[in-house]
Amino acid sequence: MEESVVRVKGVTKDRGSLQLGPLDLDIPSGYVTAIVGSNGSGKSTLINMIMQVVHPDGGSIELFDHKIAGEHQWQLKQNIGYVPEKSWSEQDGETLERIAAFTRHWYPSWNQGLYERLVRLFEINPKQKFNKMSKGMRRKCEIILGIAHEPDMLILDEPSSGLDPFAWKMMMDEIKDYMNRGDRTVLLASHIVEEIKRLADYVVFMHKGKLLGMFEKDQLLDDCKTLWVEIPDWGTDLNHELPGVIAREDERTNVVKIVTLNVTATEQALQQRGWKVVRTAMMELDEIFMHLIQRSAIKK
Numbered sequence: 001m002e003e004s005v006v007r008v009k010g011v012t013k014d015r016g017s018l019q020l021g022p023l024d025l026d027i028p029s030g031y032v033t034a035i036v037g038s039n040g041s042g043k044s045t046l047i048n049m050i051m052q053v054v055h056p057d058g059g060s061i062e063l064f065d066h067k068i069a070g071e072h073q074w075q076l077k078q079n080i081g082y083v084p085e086k087s088w089s090e091q092d093g094e095t096l097e098r099i100a101a102f103t104r105h106w107y108p109s110w111n112q113g114l115y116e117r118l119v120r121l122f123e124i125n126p127k128q129k130f131n132k133m134s135k136g137m138r139r140k141c142e143i144i145l146g147i148a149h150e151p152d153m154l155i156l157d158e159p160s161s162g163l164d165p166f167a168w169k170m171m172m173d174e175i176k177d178y179m180n181r182g183d184r185t186v187l188l189a190s191h192i193v194e195e196i197k198r199l200a201d202y203v204v205f206m207h208k209g210k211l212l213g214m215f216e217k218d219q220l221l222d223d224c225k226t227l228w229v230e231i232p233d234w235g236t237d238l239n240h241e242l243p244g245v246i247a248r249e250d251e252r253t254n255v256v257k258i259v260t261l262n263v264t265a266t267e268q269a270l271q272q273r274g275w276k277v278v279r280t281a282m283m284e285l286d287e288i289f290m291h292l293i294q295r296s297a298i299k300k
């Protein structure tokens with residue numbers, strides 16, 4: 001794995017309704033990592049702990065090789081553009097223009113040209129108060145503020161929430177543009193499969209406060225397949241006999257549908273048995289996620 005910009009080690013948090021962790025996670029530098037999880041699985045809590053908005057009960061978090069505590073904190077956060085899941089209510093009476101002026105003062109890397117371009121692109125009136133804006137307009141402002149100081153890392157918690165399809169497309173293009181410099185990192189929490197498919201290099205699956213795994217996205221999509229297999233013996237227990245197989249469904253008497261997380265190993269084993277694959281299909285990320293949840297439930 002590459003160099004890490006965020007290192008989460010044994011982090012725990014008691015949320016009352018949910019026990020998070022222990023979480024261990026390394027976010028690689030120079031890539032887009034997407035955290036995918038069901039509602040209430042702890043994605044925002046994890047992001048808030050990385051941003052120090054929420055304090056972990058145990059474990060440690062390092063940002064850019066420094067523990068996030070003490071005097072480094074502010075410097076470290078200057079290198080991050082953060083778009084939280086929920087807008088800050090303290091900023092309700094503010095305007096983009098005023099927050100931008102404040103941010104410009106504190107962030108030496110602020111790029112005024114980029115800010116003005118984004119304001120024009122997203123068709124924002126920078127003099128309008130945030131609490132007079134629609135949800136999507138306010139989201140656009142938060143994205144502009146996150147990107148305009150050209151941070152080394154962007155942390156985006158459900159960034160597309162409230163955006164219309166045109167604004168969503170613009171945001172996607174801007175994130176790609178941001179990444180084009182090569183040495184930048186994005187950490188993104190999202191429910192939108194298309195967003196993850198188009199942007200992410202790595203995918204982290206989270207469920208009920210636990211991490212189900214981190215995967216290189218293209219590799220995962222290559223490895224996970226649905227196969228329809230013609231088998232001679234109807235009662236054969238494919239789940240346990242074949243490597244990689246995590247689920248089976250009987251289709252017709254001699255054709256079984258199986259789901260594998262390791263298509264190469266499964267196909268090799270099928271070949272050795274002389275069983276024929278009659279059809280192969282790609283899986284979507286959300287289907288893979290559902291299977292990983294089922295597998296984690298079985299393992300317990």
Ligand SMILES: Nc1ncnc2c1ncn2[C@@H]1O[C@H](COP(=O)(O)OP(=O)(O)OP(=O)(O)O)[C@@H](O)[C@H]1O
Pocket residue numbers: 015016017018037038039040041042043044045046085
């Ligand atoms: N401020 C809070 N105080 C106490 N518990 C909280 C707080 N915020 C969230 N929780 C709880 O922590 C758990 C995880 O919530 P979190 O918002 O991190 O999940 P999430 O994965 O981001 O969910 P979603 O996809 O719905 O945004 C939930 O059980 C939630 O009720």
